[in-house]
Amino acid sequence: MSKRAINIVPASRVNMGGNWIEQPLPNARHDRIGPFLLIHHWQEVLPGNQSALEVGVGPHPHRGFSPVTCIYSGSLRHRDSLGTDHIVSAGGTQWMNSGSGIVHSERPSDELAMQGGLLEMIQFWVNTPRSHKMNPPSYQPLSSESTPNWTENNWSISLVQGKWGEHQSPIDAVHPMRILNLACEITESEIAVPLPADWVGAIYVLDGKARINEQPIEGRQIALVEEGTEESILLRCIEPSRILVLTGAVLNEPVFSHGPFVMNSIEELQRAIMDYHEGKMGTLEEETN
Numbered sequence: 001m002s003k004r005a006i007n008i009v010p011a012s013r014v015n016m017g018g019n020w021i022e023q024p025l026p027n028a029r030h031d032r033i034g035p036f037l038l039i040h041h042w043q044e045v046l047p048g049n050q051s052a053l054e055v056g057v058g059p060h061p062h063r064g065f066s067p068v069t070c071i072y073s074g075s076l077r078h079r080d081s082l083g084t085d086h087i088v089s090a091g092g093t094q095w096m097n098s099g100s101g102i103v104h105s106e107r108p109s110d111e112l113a114m115q116g117g118l119l120e121m122i123q124f125w126v127n128t129p130r131s132h133k134m135n136p137p138s139y140q141p142l143s144s145e146s147t148p149n150w151t152e153n154n155w156s157i158s159l160v161q162g163k164w165g166e167h168q169s170p171i172d173a174v175h176p177m178r179i180l181n182l183a184c185e186i187t188e189s190e191i192a193v194p195l196p197a198d199w200v201g202a203i204y205v206l207d208g209k210a211r212i213n214e215q216p217i218e219g220r221q222i223a224l225v226e227e228g229t230e231e232s233i234l235l236r237c238i239e240p241s242r243i244l245v246l247t248g249a250v251l252n253e254p255v256f257s258h259g260p261f262v263m264n265s266i267e268e269l270q271r272a273i274m275d276y277h278e279g280k281m282g283t284l285e286e287e288t289n
Contacts, residue, residue: 032127052107062101069093075087077105078096
């Protein structure tokens, strides 16, 4: 039996700015897993008759990593200090490389805030290697239609980043990774997820029940993936399931983080805070349509 998928633990429920979310990572056992620093899962039914400025997260800065958001239901509007104003709907992804610094906001679309409805998304943070931390910031949206999607052994596969066989995501990244959203409704269906021997990562089950190399895992649980000799992870559907798979090459660099900044030293962290307060990451003023 493969030992690469180990340490299955439940997500914590935390309050983030008045919003209750699931936090699979960091957890009691792991501060981070390879390049992956944080995973937040937010699922809420918006009541409607709201301004979008009353919901979501207002303008805030980032430097040194990529905050990535997969939207499962509803729609999310991204605005930033580069002048970007863009909405991604269910099945799509917002991939932002914060680079040397950017200010952005993340809110439901005006239509969703007014009409109400389910908003579900996962945001995960991907650390940027030291050599690229001060690259210019950029925003890469990926719609559902532009995402490589296919079915294998009754499993629906959406390739957010990286390659799988002849499939390749249009999202560019500076560190080797493969990011997948998987879903299956047919009990006992199996799929072997390719995984280089020297990669690590995490498998998070949004809902349902599955087995990872014969280990049971269910909704709101996460499994750590370590290096090993086997070059795949076997997933079996026990009940209809949705699963996020984050895998990538090991990144052995020091991590110094404070709030929205992730750097390699205390001095770099202090510089990031000062640069933000001096306006060097730009500004963002929001208005509704």
